[in-house]
Structure formats: structure tokens, C-alpha cells
Amino acid sequence: MCGIAGIIYRNGNGAHRLGADMTRMLQSMKHRGPDSTGYALYRRPTSELIMRIKLADGEANGDIEYADRLRHRRREVEARLRAAGARIDSIEEINDYTIAATLDYDGELKRVADYVESVPGAEVLSAGSALEIIKDLGDAKTVGTSYKLDGYVGTHGIGHVRMATESDVDISNAHPYWAYPFSDVAVVHNGQLTNYHQWRRRLERMGHRFASDCDSEIIAVYLAQKMQDGASLEDAMRQSLDDLDGVFTYICVSDDALGMAKDELAAKPLVLYEGDDMVVLASEEMAIRAVIDREIETYDPYESEVMVWTR
Amino acid sequence: MDTVAPPARFDPRGLVELDERVPGTAEIDGDKATFDARELTTRQINLELRRLIYDLGVHEVTVKNPGAKHSLGVAILARCRITFEGSIGYFACGLIDGPEVHITGRVGWSACENMMSGVCVIDGNAGSLTAAALRGGDVVIKGKVGARTGIDQKGGTVIILGDAGSMTGFMMQRGRQIIVGDAGHGLGDSMYDGTLYVGGKVASLGIDCVPGDWTDADTEFVNRKFSIYGLGDPPPLQKFVCGKKLYNYDQLEPSERKLVL
Numbered sequence: 001m002c003g004i005a006g007i008i009y010r011n012g013n014g015a016h017r018l019g020a021d022m023t024r025m026l027q028s029m030k031h032r033g034p035d036s037t038g039y040a041l042y043r044r045p046t047s048e049l050i051m052r053i054k055l056a057d058g059e060a061n062g063d064i065e066y067a068d069r070l071r072h073r074r075r076e077v078e079a080r081l082r083a084a085g086a087r088i089d090s091i092e093e094i095n096d097y098t099i100a101a102t103l104d105y106d107g108e109l110k111r112v113a114d115y116v117e118s119v120p121g122a123e124v125l126s127a128g129s130a131l132e133i134i135k136d137l138g139d140a141k142t143v144g145t146s147y148k149l150d151g152y153v154g155t156h157g158i159g160h161v162r163m164a165t166e167s168d169v170d171i172s173n174a175h176p177y178w179a180y181p182f183s184d185v186a187v188v189h190n191g192q193l194t195n196y197h198q199w200r201r202r203l204e205r206m207g208h209r210f211a212s213d214c215d216s217e218i219i220a221v222y223l224a225q226k227m228q229d230g231a232s233l234e235d236a237m238r239q240s241l242d243d244l245d246g247v248f249t250y251i252c253v254s255d256d257a258l259g260m261a262k263d264e265l266a267a268k269p270l271v272l273y274e275g276d277d278m279v280v281l282a283s284e285e286m287a288i289r290a291v292i293d294r295e296i297e298t299y300d301p302y303e304s305e306v307m308v309w310t311r
Numbered sequence: 312m313d314t315v316a317p318p319a320r321f322d323p324r325g326l327v328e329l330d331e332r333v334p335g336t337a338e339i340d341g342d343k344a345t346f347d348a349r350e351l352t353t354r355q356i357n358l359e360l361r362r363l364i365y366d367l368g369v370h371e372v373t374v375k376n377p378g379a380k381h382s383l384g385v386a387i388l389a390r391c392r393i394t395f396e397g398s399i400g401y402f403a404c405g406l407i408d409g410p411e412v413h414i415t416g417r418v419g420w421s422a423c424e425n426m427m428s429g430v431c432v433i434d435g436n437a438g439s440l441t442a443a444a445l446r447g448g449d450v451v452i453k454g455k456v457g458a459r460t461g462i463d464q465k466g467g468t469v470i471i472l473g474d475a476g477s478m479t480g481f482m483m484q485r486g487r488q489i490i491v492g493d494a495g496h497g498l499g500d501s502m503y504d505g506t507l508y509v510g511g512k513v514a515s516l517g518i519d520c521v522p523g524d525w526t527d528a529d530t531e532f533v534n535r536k537f538s539i540y541g542l543g544d545p546p547p548l549q550k551f552v553c554g555k556k557l558y559n560y561d562q563l564e565p566s567e568r569k570l571v572l
Contacts, residue, residue: 266458285379300457
């Protein structure tokens, strides 16, 4: 089933309590997916590259070599970041198995991401000047609290609560997906894609890597490829309606825009609120009401609709 | 007397309240009652509605601040009047038999699903699958609706003042729909029977849905429904019915057919 949510504040000063708002929205949709919860949060772009790296997928804490392995992987990741030509400004230890590296790097993003992921077990969750992806098992309250998202201030973001239907329950298979290797693009998806394997093979031949077996990941990589070929976010999303088969509603975000697309059967829900101060969209109106506590005008987009808002 | 409510119980994943106490917070004035649903769970709201309508015989209930919660006002089987001041989520007023419901906001997916009789007037927009498997009664939506309105409709009337999404009247078997706005792709796809009236543009007709001949009975029906709900003069409408080419009306079972032949 899954629940998706997105929020973009129209007043783009970047001083909105994005983390707390998103947690409230996702928590109210917990019944749509209790397996894992994820956030893609944006703040005002910086001149540096922020890279969130997962060192392990929540492996059993009872393993006595776990801590050693993480230490070793972290050392390796740092070494390979430097080898790729990045200068490490700082590394924040988010938890045992996640780090956020702030880098000074102006080369090709794919190169540095591939260098990091050549460390066995390491995965780049997100990379960009404004984007940070946070995802883990459990509901929004659990993830929001353990990653201290309550105080996160930002400009726009998306979130996802997952009920696994197509692939495993772990962090790699949790949404949102970063559109590897395209900076600052992320996707959340509710639905099932039926031509997943065709697109995965096609995109792999173009040199893209897939971090999971989840069908939703191809949406992110597909859009990234189209944008690399010169399409705008909106055009790429429109083309996806023809190219992707199955039932889906997805939300895609870049550093300054947020867009939604719905398949031609309109089989998956989405409710929209367009206000003067913000645009909020979610699988259920309950989630919108979790951040706007008054009677509001909302509506469902129709089939094959693509809408994009800029901040 | 025990006045402290026990803590709400949830299943192991914390998803559903298994057991709930009737809140009993309504203010009752004669045969009218009002209560605030802001702090109540779905089950508490429905239990309170049942207490008022079934146990106390209240005829007019107003629910304030429903907060887009799901499954409100479901399966009320008595003649009464219920007003929701605000929006409701999914499965609003499903399975009802008798009530006159007024929702001043919007509804999510599957409102009035399997409704048997009564009236449901929705002032705002509605999601997809509105009036799915409707059996009787009238559903009036003053805004627009999503896809597959009246899928598997078996009776009753759906009136939509705005636009309707794709596959409206999909597989409908009986009943009528009046769509004042535009209709999406696949209107009346695979319908067996029933009538669709459309005032605006039709993006495309579904399989075996064909224009029908307008009769005086159609004029009388549309005028009557519009006057009941105070919707003014009806606009010019086109009529669509089943072409009856898609399936065989032969009522015989395969084994019986062999005997006849």
C-alpha cells in the first residue's frame, strides 16, 4: 500500500520546521506502511557537497565483529573519498552505521559515489548541495526521534512510509531513492511497476548502479537519466508516464522543485492542497491535516497528470 | 464508580484500537445532538453515533471537526440526519441504509460504498471509487470526483456537479449518474445496464457504452432530481447506455443450453 507525502513552502526563506512537519504527516499515515520510514529533506543549497553514506544495513548488534567492520569501512570510505579527489571538510556520525560527509569536490558526482560504493557494504544514500535522505526501519516517530529530525529546518521535502510488496524490508529497500548519480534528486513512490526488469537492464547498460531490488528505484534513476539528457524535471516526468508500466503515483524532488505524477489508471491515491503559504500532498488527507489544522480545500489529481511546483 | 477511561488498546504493531469505550461526550438537545470529534478515534466517533441514533433515538446529529478521519458514519441502518462539519477520509458513510448525510468538506476514496438507501450530499470534492457498488439512494457531489465513480453500481443515483475522472460507471449494472461537468476516458466501460447523463465533454467512451435516445422520462427524472436538491435548472445533457454487444443475455447455464440445442 505505502504512503507518500510531500511539502514545499512557498515562502522560500528556508526557515521552516520541515523535519517536524514531515514526521507528523508520516506518523498519521503509519497504517499505510509500518515497515520503514524515509525522508528526503532539502535546505538552502550550500557550496559544498553533502553525502550521506550508509556503512551497514542494520546488521545484528550481537555480531562481535560488527563494530570492527564498521570502523574499517568508515576508514576505507574516507580513504576513497580522498582518492576520488574530494576534500573532507567534516564527517558527522549520525548513528552506528550512517555518516554524513561534507565535501569540497567539483568533479563528476558519479566518480566519487562509485569510489565510495566500491567499499563492500557501503551505500551512498544521497548526495547534493541541499538534499539529505534519512531512512530506517520503524514508524516516523521512531526514525524522526533517532535521527533527531524534529529540529530540521528546510525548504521542501518528501517522505514515505513503506508496506513492502515487491522486495525485502531493510534500509536499502526503503524509500526515498536518490537518483544516482544525479545530485539533489529524490523520489518516493506508491505502487508497482510491471516493466521494472526491462528498465533496470536498460539503465544498467547505460552504466547506472542499483542499490536495491525495489521497483521504485528505477523511477529515480530513469528521471535522472532523462534530465542528464537535457529534459526538465517536468518533461522527464511526462515521458515516464509512457515509459513506465504498472500502477503508480510518485513524487519527485529536485533542489528547487517538487512534482507529482500519476499513472493512466489513477489507481493510487494522492490528495493535494495548494495554499498561498505552502503546497502539501499526501496519499491521505489525514496527513495534510496533520500539518494544517483547519478546514481546507483539497482535491485528487486525475489520471496521467503531472504537476510541478517550484519553491 | 470507575471514572478513569482505560488506556486505548492497540494490536502488536500499534495500528488498531481493539476495544474502545463509548465516549458519551455529545451535547443532546431534544432529538438533536452535537459532538466534537477532534480528540476521538474513528471507533469512538462511530460508537458515539450509534449510541445517539440507536440507543437514544436522536434524529439529528452534528459531528464537528471530523479531521479527515477514515470510515466515519459507516453502516448506520436507521432514518436520521447526520452532518459532518468538515472533511472525511476514505470509506465515508459506506453501507448506510436510511440516513440523510451532509458532509460540508470533501471525502476521500470510496465514499458511500455499497450504500443501500438514504441521501449523501458532499459539498466539496470526492476521491476515486465514490459510490462504488451503490445499491440505492442518492449521492450528490458538488465538487469534482476522481476515477471509477459508481464502479459496479447496482442502483441509486449519483449526481456530480463538477468533472468526473476516468472509467466512470465502470461495469455498472443498474442505476443512474448525472455528470454536469466533463467525463474522463473510458466512460461507462463494460457497463451492463443503467444510464449515464453527461453535460460536459466526454474524453472517450468505454467499451460497449453508446449514446442513448432521450425520452420524456429522462427529462422528468433529471428535473425531479435537480429540484429535490435545489440545484437550479439542469444543463443540456447527453445520454449514454449499454450497447449490449459485449455479453450474451442468454440466461441459461452451459449445461442447460446443451439440452435446449
